[in-house]
Amino acid sequence: MSSVDAQIVALHAQIASCETQLQRLRDQLFEAESHRDISSGAATGQTPLSLVNVAPSSHPTETSEGFSHQEKGQKVAKIWPLDKHEYRRYGRQLIMSEIGLTGQLRLRSSAVLVVGVGGLGCPAAAYLAGAGVGTIGLIDGDTVEESNLHRQILHSTERVDMAKVDSAIASLKSLNPTVKYVPYHKRLTAEIALDIFDQYDVILDCTDTPASRYLISDSCVLLEKPLVSASALRTEGQLMVLNNPPLPAGNAQGGPCYRCVFPKPPPAASVVSCGDGGILGPVVGTMGVLQALETIKIITKGIQRSSEPPSLLLFSAFSNPPFRSIRLRTRKAKCSACSAQATVTREALESGSLDYVQFCGAVSPIDALAATERVSVVEYSRLYNSSDAAMNTQPSIKEHILVDVREKVQFELGNLEGSINIPYSAICRSSATASTDPLSQPPSEDGWVAQLRNLAEDRPIYVVCRLGNDSQLAVGKMKELGLDGGGTRWIGDIRDGLRAWRKRIDPDFPEY
Amino acid sequence: MSAASSEDVIPITVEFSGGLEMLFSNQRKLDFSIAAKDESGLNSNVAFLVRYLCDNVMKDPRKDLFVLDDTVRPGILVLINDADWELEGEDKYEIQKGDNILFVSTLHGG
Numbered sequence: 349m350s351s352v353d354a355q356i357v358a359l360h361a362q363i364a365s366c367e368t369q370l371q372r373l374r375d376q377l378f379e380a381e382s383h384r385d386i387s388s389g390a391a392t393g394q395t396p397l398s399l400v401n402v403a404p405s406s407h408p409t410e411t412s413e414g415f416s417h418q419e420k421g422q423k424v425a426k427i428w429p430l431d432k433h434e435y436r437r438y439g440r441q442l443i444m445s446e447i448g449l450t451g452q453l454r455l456r457s458s459a460v461l462v463v464g465v466g467g468l469g470c471p472a473a474a475y476l477a478g479a480g481v482g483t484i485g486l487i488d489g490d491t492v493e494e495s496n497l498h499r500q501i502l503h504s505t506e507r508v509d510m511a512k513v514d515s516a517i518a519s520l521k522s523l524n525p526t527v528k529y530v531p532y533h534k535r536l537t538a539e540i541a542l543d544i545f546d547q548y549d550v551i552l553d554c555t556d557t558p559a560s561r562y563l564i565s566d567s568c569v570l571l572e573k574p575l576v577s578a579s580a581l582r583t584e585g586q587l588m589v590l591n592n593p594p595l596p597a598g599n600a601q602g603g604p605c606y607r608c609v610f611p612k613p614p615p616a617a618s619v620v621s622c623g624d625g626g627i628l629g630p631v632v633g634t635m636g637v638l639q640a641l642e643t644i645k646i647i648t649k650g651i652q653r654s655s656e657p658p659s660l661l662l663f664s665a666f667s668n669p670p671f672r673s674i675r676l677r678t679r680k681a682k683c684s685a686c687s688a689q690a691t692v693t694r695e696a697l698e699s700g701s702l703d704y705v706q707f708c709g710a711v712s713p714i715d716a717l718a719a720t721e722r723v724s725v726v727e728y729s730r731l732y733n734s735s736d737a738a739m740n741t742q743p744s745i746k747e748h749i750l751v752d753v754r755e756k757v758q759f760e761l762g763n764l765e766g767s768i769n770i771p772y773s774a775i776c777r778s779s780a781t782a783s784t785d786p787l788s789q790p791p792s793e794d795g796w797v798a799q800l801r802n803l804a805e806d807r808p809i810y811v812v813c814r815l816g817n818d819s820q821l822a823v824g825k826m827k828e829l830g831l832d833g834g835g836t837r838w839i840g841d842i843r844d845g846l847r848a849w850r851k852r853i854d855p856d857f858p859e860y
Numbered sequence: 861m862s863a864a865s866s867e868d869v870i871p872i873t874v875e876f877s878g879g880l881e882m883l884f885s886n887q888r889k890l891d892f893s894i895a896a897k898d899e900s901g902l903n904s905n906v907a908f909l910v911r912y913l914c915d916n917v918m919k920d921p922r923k924d925l926f927v928l929d930d931t932v933r934p935g936i937l938v939l940i941n942d943a944d945w946e947l948e949g950e951d952k953y954e955i956q957k958g959d960n961i962l963f964v965s966t967l968h969g970g
């Protein structure tokens with residue numbers, strides 16, 4: 349490196365350090381001024397007058413336009429720390445001691461990244477924009493679907509099929525046009541995570557897979573950023589503020605990371621998505637709003653100044669009390685990401701050697717049955733319609749038995765006439781093998797087994813579900829329980845389930 | 861119940877959350893008593909409780925959604941009286957009268 353290059357590097361470093369110091373001085377100045385205000389009282393008419401343009405400019409993406417008011421031809425005007433419109437817009441939070449002028453300036457000079465613009469990300473981003481966070485980045489590779497709208501409040505009916513990021517920014521701009529919004533139209537991957545995260549002060553994990561949660565946490569640890577992580581399913585939600593304070597790996601005073609709390613990923617089979625398990629809008633909305641709240645707390649208090657012990661907030665909408673706070677561990681001494689022995693390094697992450705998707709595993713498509721045990725919806729429709737015709741369009745199945753193994757609540761949304769509902773949850777609980785517990789009763793035959801046994805023994809059983817996975821497992825279970833009469837009765841499933849039925853046979857069958 | 865027998869068992873509350881209740885016949889909260897000593901005559905600890913739940917309370921045959929390698933599977937937090945069990949000695953924590961033990965499966969939806 350030439351001496352000129354070295355000098356340039358050194359100067360850059362010096363400038364960065366001075367800027368940091370300057371920002372700190374500004375923070376202190378405003379704090380001091382607000383104290384003086386309180387002690388001297390507003391009656392004197394004295395207002396703090398700053399001698400410098402106070403628009404904080406430490407952040408590279410900060411826009412400072414509109415913050416300086418010097419009218420021509422007049423004596424130097426007072427320069428207020430906030431623009432006129434900002435006093436009005438943020439007035440209701442400015443007058444609270446928890447925010448105040450210092451807090452508002454910190455919000456304005458901060459940059460927050462929202463990863464995932466769905467049920468969590470929408471409400472979180474809305475409240476952050478409303479509060480006046482200076483820069484909000486949004487990452488998501490998906491487009492808006494109709495089934496998102498009951499909970500993803502930034503999107504709208506006319507924006508179905510639009511990129512979620514663009515749809516969200518359209519809403520956010522109408523909410524608060526003074527915020528700078530940065531779109532990233534892609535799914536977060538290890539290749540891009542560090543470069544993007546580096547430009548932000550706080551990261552919000554609003555994603556929906558274990559793989560992304562580990563990637564986000566690792567990136568936050570490496571870049572020393574606080575992470576506000578939430579998740580939700582059905583009627584429950586969970587919230588954690590991680591890596592806060594965001595101290596370097598190896599510093600035990602730093603907050604725990606996702607790997608400290610969950611060193612190993614859950615088995616893929618135990619991970620349930622909102623699409624499969626369901627989600628209530630206000631439940632996930634509550635969690636997203638809480639993420640915005642925690643983010644505002646972190647920023648207004650000043651990053652690095654956290655003193656709150658790590659905790660996990662559990663929300664269960666149908667329990668009493670609905671909220672519960674759990675004390676969490678501190679940093680794990682052997683954590684693979686945030687301890688002194690960390691193996692999750694910048695190099696490992698960037699090189700792609702940490703395969704997050706593989707680390708978390710994937711559920712391989714269920715392929716439990718032989719081809720002879722399966723029929724397509726087209727094949728089944730012939731059978732279904734012929735039995736229909738045979739009965740003079742009376743919807744009754746005489747020649748075979750159709751078992752729908754979806755849960756009752758789904759069955760009631762729409763079903764094929766003549767089908768019998770036996771939920772998979774009941775089927776999988778039945779056991780043919782004796783319990784290992786000597787104290788338990790000999791297994792009595794479950795109601796549904798008896799029900800099927802009592803139907804004419806020779807009629808074949810067709811099993812159907814939503815997508816064609818549970819139906820295969822149900823067939824296996826029925827055979828295990830001897831319902832096939834040792835091979836005399838055919839039991840099989842309808843491939844790809846009712847989704848395929850709707851696609852290929854009956855487009856009016858309800859989609860959900 | 862005689863005084864002697866009440867000393868042999870410990871009344872506790874066990875709760876399930878995050879979907880684990882589905883493995884336990886949709887019960888979110890169970891109040892019951894557990895033997896004060898385990899199979900080897902040692903004070904009952906959380907490891908013993910997990911075995912007990914698995915063998916006696918859980919009707920669902922998908923045991924691997926609750927235990928794996930003789931302990932709760934990854935992705936389940938065990939909370940003893942509202943604190944992470946890692947703060948209390950993990951599965952070696954000896955169960956006390958009136959303890960509240962909560963099993964939470966981590967959620968991923970968003």
Ligand SMILES: [Zn+2]
Nearest residue numbers: 605608683686
């Ligand atoms: Zn860690």
